[in-house]
Structure formats: structure tokens, C-alpha cells
Amino acid sequence: MRHSDTSVVTIERYIIEQEQHYPQATGDLSAILYDLALAAKMITNRVRSAGLADVLGETTGINVHGETQQKLDVLAHNIIIKAMDHTGRLCAMASEESPDLIPIPDGFRTGKYALLFDPLDGSSNIDVNVPVGTIFSVLRKVSAGTHGTMADMLQPGRRQVAAGYVIYGSSTMLVYTTGQGVHGFTLDPTLGEFLLSHPDIRTPLCGRYLSVNDSYATGWEEPVRALMRHYRGLEGGHPALSVRYVGSLVADFHRNLLGGGIFAYAGNHDHPAGKLRLLYEVNPLAFIVEQAGGSATDGVQDVLDIVPHALHQRTPLFIGSADDVALARRLLGGPLAGAGA
Numbered sequence: 254m255r256h257s258d259t260s261v262v263t264i265e266r267y268i269i270e271q272e273q274h275y276p277q278a279t280g281d282l283s284a285i286l287y288d289l290a291l292a293a294k295m296i297t298n299r300v301r302s303a304g305l306a307d308v309l310g311e312t313t314g315i316n317v318h319g320e321t322q323q324k325l326d327v328l329a330h331n332i333i334i335k336a337m338d339h340t341g342r343l344c345a346m347a348s349e350e351s352p353d354l355i356p357i358p359d360g361f362r363t364g365k366y367a368l369l370f371d372p373l374d375g376s377s378n379i380d381v382n383v384p385v386g387t388i389f390s391v392l393r394k395v396s397a398g399t400h401g402t403m404a405d406m407l408q409p410g411r412r413q414v415a416a417g418y419v420i421y422g423s424s425t426m427l428v429y430t431t432g433q434g435v436h437g438f439t440l441d442p443t444l445g446e447f448l449l450s451h452p453d454i455r456t457p458l459c460g461r462y463l464s465v466n467d468s469y470a471t472g473w474e475e476p477v478r479a480l481m482r483h484y485r486g487l488e489g490g491h492p493a494l495s496v497r498y499v500g501s502l503v504a505d506f507h508r509n510l511l512g513g514g515i516f517a518y519a520g521n522h523d524h525p526a527g528k529l530r531l532l533y534e535v536n537p538l539a540f541i542v543e544q545a546g547g548s549a550t551d552g553v554q555d556v557l558d559i560v561p562h563a564l565h566q567r568t569p570l571f572i573g574s575a576d577d578v579a580l581a582r583r584l585l586g587g588p589l590a591g592a593g594a
């Protein structure tokens with residue numbers, strides 16, 4: 254169903270409308286998205302008041318109620334676990350905050366989906382009021398038995414059934430895809446509702462922005478340095494891109510998704526395989542950007558085709574506008590693929 258710009262549509266209603274495209278749907282995936290939207294509202298409240306932690310005397314490690322002060326990303330992790338672990342829709346979870354698979358507690362029903370997430374990416378930016386984000390990925394259970402196993406987590410990103418992120422910025426937005434395009438919802442704090450604000454997001458074929466941390470340039474391979482010279486308009490006739498690097502993945506990705514651009518995090522001396530995690534940072538954003546008309550590569554292949562071997566494995570990442578990513582594939586040696594090749 255298409256909505257006019259003046260439609261007031263809540264995320265719950267939109268999810269139900271999307272579900273109607275799948276007559277065989279049981280509603281489990283829709284329920285997972287509702288529950289994640291609820292968790293996002295709870296995390297928003299904590300992120301918004303984090304700057305007042307000093308004023309509220311909560312930075313001593315023990316807050317005013319005598320509770321141990323938790324780091325915000327651990328708090329976000331716990332909020333998501335508590336919102337999801339008893340619903341009977343998941344077989345297991347995985348989190349950036351947890352070294353191992355997170356099983357569904359005994360006594361709770363299990364379900365047919367696996368949820369992987371980074372509860373609060375970029376949380377070190379909270380103290381300087383830079384936007385941070387939650388990133389999530391949903392896979393269908395593939396293992397036998399009722400409880401999830403690592404096999405359910407270590408699936409290529411192309412098998413995702415849903416992916417999304419929440420950006421806690423000047424406003425809180427939830428952006429997700431279930432393979433039917435990319436849709437953005439802005440939280441109306443007076444209503445406590447996520448309202449459809451960005452239906453069917455498409456990312457421009459050619460970008461405006463380059464997001465990269467140049468401090469690693471000395472550790473880049475020469476083809477990466479050449480690629481950056483192209484993006485900066487110094488070589489190859491590529492128009493010079495404006496450099497915008499917040500240092501918070503969700504913030505950089507979101508701006509580039511809407512305005513067109515390329516986010517690049519190559520392997521370097523500090524992070525030979527890159528810094529970003531494949532399963533719960535890169536794959537969800539790659540699913541989203543492909544659904545919006547862009548693409549994402551590690552330099553050699555589409556990241557969505559990478560067969561994972563470890564829960565927290567990292568990957569180099571070049572993600573965003575299709576033509577800019579195709580240039581990365583061309584210069585870094587990967588066979589051309591995807592739009593804009």
C-alpha cells in the first residue's frame with residue numbers, strides 16, 4: 254500500500270501492511286519488529302538522559318537508587334534481551350556485548366528466528382553528544398532442534414529476512430527492511446510512537462559524501478590509497494566528494510543513505526581485517542543499502558556473500574552509492590557486480 258506524504262502511519266500499522274504481502278506469514282517476524290521498536294523507545298530514554306548522568310550523580314558507579322551504574326551499551330544490551338527473550342519468536346540471540354551465543358532461557362518457548370545486534374554502536378561518542386545507534390539483523394533458524402546454535406548465526410548476509418538500525422540523533426529514527434524496500438520512522442516523543450517519515454528510501458547512484466578515517470592511510474595498501482585519491486577528485490576524473498566522518502557508523506551510514514555517499518573502512522595496521530563486525534554491523538547495513546539501490550563490498554566480493562566463520566569476525570567495508578562502490582571493486586580487484594558497474 255502506498256502512503257501519501259500526509260499520511261500519519263505508525264510503525265505497527267506499517268509492519269502489518271507489509272505482512273499482508275506474505276499470505277503465509279505467521280506474524281512472528283512482525284512481532285519481532287514491534288518488540289525491537291519498543292526496545293528502541295526504552296533505549297532512547299536512557300540515551301537522552303545520559304548527558305545528565307553527572308548532574309544526577311549517576312557517574313559514581315552507584316546511582317541514586319544504590320544500583321550499580323551500567324555502561325550505556327550494556328544497558329541497551331539488557332533492554333533488548335529483556336524485550337526479546339521470552340516472546341517465543343527467537344531460537345537464540347547474539348550481541349556485540351556478549352562473547353558467545355545468547356540462548357533463550359529454559360522455560361521460555363523458542364521460535365524460528367535468530368536475532369543478532371549491536372546494542373549501542375559508537376557509544377564512546379555519547380559523552381560528546383554525537384549520534385549513536387542500534388543495529389539489528391534477523392535470520393531464519395536453520396539448525397535442527399528447538400534451541401538455536403552457532404550454525405543459525407553463521408549464515409551469509411544474503412539469508413537475512415530483516416535488518417534495521419535505530420539512530421539516536423537530533424531525533425530518534427528506526428530504519429528497516431524485510432526485503433520490500435527500506436522504510437524510515439521518526440519517533441514522536443509526545444506520542445511515544447514511531448511514525449512513517451521516510452517511505453521507500455532510495456540512495457543516489459552517485460554519492461556526495463566520503464566517510465573515511467584518513468589517520469590509517471599509512472597502513473592502507475596502495476590500491477586503497479589510489480581509491481581515496483579518486484574519491485577526492487585527485488585522480489581518474491571522479492568528482493571530489495565532500496568528506497563527512499562522524500566516527501559513529503550509524504550516523505555516517507544514515508547520512509550517506511539519504512544523501513548518497515561512500516563509507517570506507519579498509520584493513521589497516523591496527524585492524525588488518527578492518528574494524529567493523531560482519532554479522533551485526535556490516536550485514537544488516539548491506540541488506541538495507543542494497544534494498545535502497547546501493548551496494549556493499551569488502552573490496553573483493555559483496556559482503557552479503559561472505560560465509561561467516563566466527564560470531565565477531567571483522568571485515569573491510571566499502572558501502573553506499575552503487576557507482577562509488579563499483580569503483581572500489583574495480584580498483585581493489587574484485588570482479589564487477591551489482592548496479593553501476
Ligand code: P6P
Nearest residue numbers: 374375376466500501502503528
Ligand atoms: P575509528 C565506533 O567505535 C565504531 O565502531 C563505528 O561506529 C565507527 O564507524 C568506527 O568505530 C570508527 O572507528 O577507527 O575511525 O575511530
